[in-house]
Amino acid sequence: MKGKDRWNDLFELAMYVLAGGCFVYFLVKGNGAKVFQAVLIVAVLQLIRLLVKWTKTTMFTTLRFCVLLFIFVTMFLANEFGYYGVIPYLDKMEHLFSGVILCFIGLMIYSKATRQPEGTEPPSSQVAVWLCLFFSIAMAGVWEIFEFATDHLFGLNSQNGSLLDTMTDIICGTCGAIITTGYLALKARKRALPLVDVR
Template identity: 70%
Template sequence: MQKLMRKDRGNDLFELAMYVLAAVCFVYFLIKGPAPKMWQAVLIAVVLLLIRAVVKLTKTTMFAALRFCVLLFIFITMFMANEFGFYSVIPYLDKIEHLFSGVILCFVGLLIYGKASDIENKSVTPSAKVAIWLSLFFSVAMAGVWEIYEFTTDHWFGLNSQNGSLLDTMTDIICGTIGAVMTSFYLVIQAKRRKMPLLDE
């Protein structure tokens, strides 16, 4: 198995650019306003730092594809959607986010399989089929869990995350599932090429 602990310069530059952009946004909105946009920039930097902290504390190695997806997801949801107000510019941006979350959660499922089977110490012989199925089911399940969370917060706190619509809820779950299925097919192809993250030889 190839070593996962290798420098990921592309993602490093991507993350650095996001810190720089967050700093620029902070200064701009500090001067021009509104204040919530300024604190949104701070939140972005905090989220990036928290991800680094969790990875370090759990001694987990994020393979390149997962790290890129996480960084891109933060850029789309926190910069484009919230900081720059692209919800009103890009149609169905919310659905694109849910589609993309399915991709990320599928990779997270793969990461969980790797940690659970202790692949780096080779205590368990890894199975690409099991890893892919687990990743798929984990991602689909989490899409449902997220909608449960939105339903609960809407009901308890009077929010409107689901637009009071079963159609919105089911469309979000379907988008997340589609993202998970597409990623599973990608992992199948990678497994056949023996280039699957965590399981490559």
């Protein structure tokens, strides 16, 4: 394990163990939907690892922790353990937090796409800020398209059959994106450095 990423490795390992426990428990209980959810959690964790390896991208420690925490909250607490009915507005908090994560993913993409040889002029931090903002907002819309498609194809109820729910989710994701890009812009201005160095 890498020193600074050791806790993330342990966190991810704990989620595999918990998913395995949920799989066995709900299999015994005969709850097929929860069993599928446990399998889906493992699949998502593995997919992230494959994407990182395939794109040869290094996910910095804070971003990896945020992604793992997001998976834990959305897939374990909300879906597997049914906390949507326990924590008010949990869905909206998830969309707000997703706006933050997607900004940092946009930053990571920008950093990889504009990697410069050592000693050359760094890319524009202003472009990075705008890309992070637009990427995050666009992905909020893409997610709602995905929910709409799965609701109509598989008879699910992710959007509660409501335009209000859809638009509120997009607004929450956009607010998270605006707050994060404001923070990134402020940090870049104080340092007078490109945002690709943000950790």
